[in-house]
Amino acid sequence: MLTQTAIRASAPPTYFAAPPVDRVVNSRPPRDLLATILHLIGAVVSYRRNTELFGENEPADYLYKVVSGGVRTYKILSDGRRQISAFYLPRDMFGLEFAGEYSCSAEAISDAKVLVVNRKTLTALAGRDAEIARELFVLTARELQRVHKRVLLLVKTAQERVASFLVEMAERGSAGNAIELPMSRQDIADYLGLTIETVSRTLTSLETCAAIEVSSRRIVVRNRSALNRMNG
Amino acid sequence: MLTQTAIRASAPPTYFAAPPVDRVVNSRPPRDLLATILHLIGAVVSYRRNTELFGENEPADYLYKVVSGGVRTYKILSDGRRQISAFYLPRDMFGLEFAGEYSCSAEAISDAKVLVVNRKTLTALAGRDAEIARELFVLTARELQRVHKRVLLLVKTAQERVASFLVEMAERGSAGNAIELPMSRQDIADYLGLTIETVSRTLTSLETCAAIEVSSRRIVVRNRSALNRMNG
DNA sequence: CGATGCGTTGATAACTTTCAAATTTAGTGG
DNA sequence: CCACTAAATTTGAAAGTTATCAACGCATCG
Numbered sequence: 256m257l258t259q260t261a262i263r264a265s266a267p268p269t270y271f272a273a274p275p276v277d278r279v280v281n282s283r284p285p286r287d288l289l290a291t292i293l294h295l296i297g298a299v300v301s302y303r304r305n306t307e308l309f310g311e312n313e314p315a316d317y318l319y320k321v322v323s324g325g326v327r328t329y330k331i332l333s334d335g336r337r338q339i340s341a342f343y344l345p346r347d348m349f350g351l352e353f354a355g356e357y358s359c360s361a362e363a364i365s366d367a368k369v370l371v372v373n374r375k376t377l378t379a380l381a382g383r384d385a386e387i388a389r390e391l392f393v394l395t396a397r398e399l400q401r402v403h404k405r406v407l408l409l410v411k412t413a414q415e416r417v418a419s420f421l422v423e424m425a426e427r428g429s430a431g432n433a434i435e436l437p438m439s440r441q442d443i444a445d446y447l448g449l450t451i452e453t454v455s456r457t458l459t460s461l462e463t464c465a466a467i468e469v470s471s472r473r474i475v476v477r478n479r480s481a482l483n484r485m486n487g
Numbered sequence: 488m489l490t491q492t493a494i495r496a497s498a499p500p501t502y503f504a505a506p507p508v509d510r511v512v513n514s515r516p517p518r519d520l521l522a523t524i525l526h527l528i529g530a531v532v533s534y535r536r537n538t539e540l541f542g543e544n545e546p547a548d549y550l551y552k553v554v555s556g557g558v559r560t561y562k563i564l565s566d567g568r569r570q571i572s573a574f575y576l577p578r579d580m581f582g583l584e585f586a587g588e589y590s591c592s593a594e595a596i597s598d599a600k601v602l603v604v605n606r607k608t609l610t611a612l613a614g615r616d617a618e619i620a621r622e623l624f625v626l627t628a629r630e631l632q633r634v635h636k637r638v639l640l641l642v643k644t645a646q647e648r649v650a651s652f653l654v655e656m657a658e659r660g661s662a663g664n665a666i667e668l669p670m671s672r673q674d675i676a677d678y679l680g681l682t683i684e685t686v687s688r689t690l691t692s693l694e695t696c697a698a699i700e701v702s703s704r705r706i707v708v709r710n711r712s713a714l715n716r717m718n719g
Numbered sequence: 720c721g722a723t724g725c726g727t728t729g730a731t732a733a734c735t736t737t738c739a740a741a742t743t744t745a746g747t748g749g
Numbered sequence: 750c751c752a753c754t755a756a757a758t759t760t761g762a763a764a765g766t767t768a769t770c771a772a773c774g775c776a777t778c779g
């Protein structure tokens with residue numbers, strides 16, 4: 256089903272030598288201290304579409320931040336179904352783990368550039384700088400919120416799920432009313448716990464009732480309040 | 488639907504004065520430092536069945552730990568549906584929030600005794616003692632894992648959800664194969680994103696196929712491997 | 720072209736909800 | 750302890766929703 260072996264070989268990312276920590280730590284955080292530091296101690300790695308960044312149960316040695324493109328994290332259920340946990344878009348971070356291993360696999364949904372950060376390095380910095388530790392904690396909290404939102408989404412009807420998904424993507428993309436979906440219908444289906452056919456039909460019906468316009472992966476929201484009303 | 492006003496009045500819990508922090512912090516953690524500290528700085532409060540501990544969007548001033556009985560946290564969706572986020576049983580903690588407000592409401596599912604801990608006090612301690620901070624972080628991580636598990640559960644069929652739920656409760660209760668459910672069928676339904684009728688029917692069918700025995704809220708697992716097989 | 724991947728549409732089957740009613744359980748007062 | 754009432758749970762039948770199976774359209778690519 257998946258062709259993710261190729262890139263794996265190129266994955267073990269090199270990262271820069273120890274950064275000028277003290278200077279960074281002692282200066283006032285410019286805007287987003289964590290972001291600055293990540294760029295100092297991380298390396299940008301390119302992944303091609305559908306290639307794997309890491310696999311479930313592998314040692315969680317790295318933390319990631321999307322620079323461009325998109326990434327999906329997912330689990331394969333025992334019966335072969337795939338449940339997508341999250342989509343990560345530019346500026347999103349992922350790969351934060353508390354056990355020593357990744358709890359999901361991660362793949363690029365499009366050609367993507369990703370900042371790869373050694374976890375130990377970052378942890379060490381967090382140990383020295385409370386501000387960094389705090390920002391990491393905030394990230395975790397945000398992740399928790401996101402998952403909670405997902406739970407609420409999954410108890411809804413197909414139409415509500417798709418509508419919620421579109422609203423979410425519109426908010427994250429923030430390109431007015433146009434949404435350029437980076438992921439396939441199958442990805443959306445596996446994210447929403449629906450089949451690809453149901454996603455397709457629901458999009459069509461949303462278009463029929465004039466809430467959106469669909470042309471392949473480009474979606475324009477025509478009636479956002481209607482969408483929001485459908486969110487349940 | 489809910490009768491939670493009565494207790495609210497009695498809720499604002501008094502907690503003991505500042506504990507002998509230094510002594511505690513400097514000694515070796517006995518077993519579970521956090522548990523010890525919570526009991527020192529917290530107060531046990533009793534809640535009767537179906538009474539509210541806190542409501543969504545209230546200031547999250549307290550942290551809770553179940554002493555006896557059980558607690559449910561939930562949200563009410565815009566259409567009136569209730570989504571239960573989690574059940575908390577003795578020794579479970581809840582009410583950890585990162586924003587200043589609770590993101591769920593909480594009610595006792597049975598008469599319950601709950602250790603109520605002032606959040607500021609605990610946060611102050613965590614600032615002084617890395618061990619406490621670490622344990623709080625672990626709690627958060629565990630919460631995140633739990634929610635992730637829930638997401639996986641919600642994409643499954645009704646039978647898989649109920650089977651998973653029973654397995655989960657059996658593991659947590661750990662009283663051999665007997666499960667004494669503290670919550671109603673409606674609670675279970677709202678937790679699993681099903682209707683009460685579907686939960687009831689599914690239990691009956693699990694009983695018919697000899698996987699479990701049901702007598703009201705007491706459930707005996709007869710064939711755990713069959714249950715596990717159904718988990719998906 | 721012909722193959723391949725992706726998305727849409729249709730018909731049917733399976734599953735879950737809804738509505739209604741019967742049955743059991745729990746709580747209360749005598 | 751029993752009778753009675755309210756609440757909780759189970760069961761049945763019908764309706765609604767989503768999945769499954771199958772076919773088709775439409776691009777891209779060798």
